[in-house]
Amino acid sequence: MASLQIIMGYILDLIFGDPYEFPHPVRFIGKLIRFVEGKVRKCAKSKRALKVGGFILWLVTVGVTYLVAWSIVKVADIHPIVVFVVNAFLIYTTLATKCLKDEAVKIYKVLGTGDIEASRKQLSYIVGRDTSQLDEGEIVRATVETVAENTTDGIIAPLFYACIGGAPLAFAYKAINTLDSTVGYKNEKYGDIGFVSAKIDDVANYIPARLTAFLMMIASFILRYNARDCIKIAIRDRKNHKSPNCAYPEGAVAGALGIQLGGTNVYFGEVVYKPTIGDKKRETEREDIVRTNKFMYVTSIVALIIFIGIKIGLGML
Numbered sequence: 001m002a003s004l005q006i007i008m009g010y011i012l013d014l015i016f017g018d019p020y021e022f023p024h025p026v027r028f029i030g031k032l033i034r035f036v037e038g039k040v041r042k043c044a045k046s047k048r049a050l051k052v053g054g055f056i057l058w059l060v061t062v063g064v065t066y067l068v069a070w071s072i073v074k075v076a077d078i079h080p081i082v083v084f085v086v087n088a089f090l091i092y093t094t095l096a097t098k099c100l101k102d103e104a105v106k107i108y109k110v111l112g113t114g115d116i117e118a119s120r121k122q123l124s125y126i127v128g129r130d131t132s133q134l135d136e137g138e139i140v141r142a143t144v145e146t147v148a149e150n151t152t153d154g155i156i157a158p159l160f161y162a163c164i165g166g167a168p169l170a171f172a173y174k175a176i177n178t179l180d181s182t183v184g185y186k187n188e189k190y191g192d193i194g195f196v197s198a199k200i201d202d203v204a205n206y207i208p209a210r211l212t213a214f215l216m217m218i219a220s221f222i223l224r225y226n227a228r229d230c231i232k233i234a235i236r237d238r239k240n241h242k243s244p245n246c247a248y249p250e251g252a253v254a255g256a257l258g259i260q261l262g263g264t265n266v267y268f269g270e271v272v273y274k275p276t277i278g279d280k281k282r283e284t285e286r287e288d289i290v291r292t293n294k295f296m297y298v299t300s301i302v303a304l305i306i307f308i309g310i311k312i313g314l315g316m317l
Helices: 002-016 025-043 046-075 081-092 099-115 115-123 138-185 195-204 205-225 227-236 247-257 289-311
Strands: 265-267 270-272
Touching: 002 081, 002 099, 002 138, 002 289, 025 046, 025 081, 025 138, 025 247, 046 081, 046 138, 046 195, 081 099, 081 138, 081 270, 099 115, 099 138, 099 289, 138 195, 138 205, 138 247, 138 289, 195 205, 205 247, 227 247, 247 289
Parallel strands: none
Antiparallel strands: 265 270
């Protein structure tokens, strides 16, 4: 039943994605983060106090999220069909396959109109960097990086944790990841209060990021992309990022497509220097967005098959 719940959650995500009118759990997690952050900032006035407060912020957010999901599952455990539906639905809400694809396609379509200003604006909805001065190639690069990185955060990691601990653990992971994307920035405003959130997100994604790169290597063979360079760049450039995890999927994508990712960007008015990932065998082009989406889909399917296969093999039905 547990394996079927995960499969059904994955299928629901492919069909429905994240409808805008749907009260997605991540929105509630975000509101909880902002509420607790506000309370912490009122009390914490020093850097050390902010770091301690940041740990409390992390503990409350992840703890409440896990307990709520666990409670919902327990309450639903009145009938096998009810608990199946509830678990499948909860797991579905932790995945972002269709959402990632849809957001990337929006950028792809706007780029096709030649309206660079509209393309920059569309990109700004899914990235934290300043998009106001980006040209078409940089917009494509940013989109490819976002899809590649979020293949780990939005698909592989939730599936991984759902297979280990069901919907509650997948929800706990989403809380950890949402904390990182909300307060985990290394700047003056969030450097202290987001310190714990950023570090624990690195730990939580350590295995999933490396699994993502491995799964992308398999996907590159299936899609007949450059599998040799996919493996080569993922290994060679795995440390070419300030995050200990992001370069793994980005390197796999860069190698498979024969493009170069990374480089300098502007975040919240601050210039952030990043090393490049991959070899610039050609310039990025609009179709790279479509190729990356295909890569993401095949990678997620391979992950589902392998994860469920291992789960069944270990008797964790």
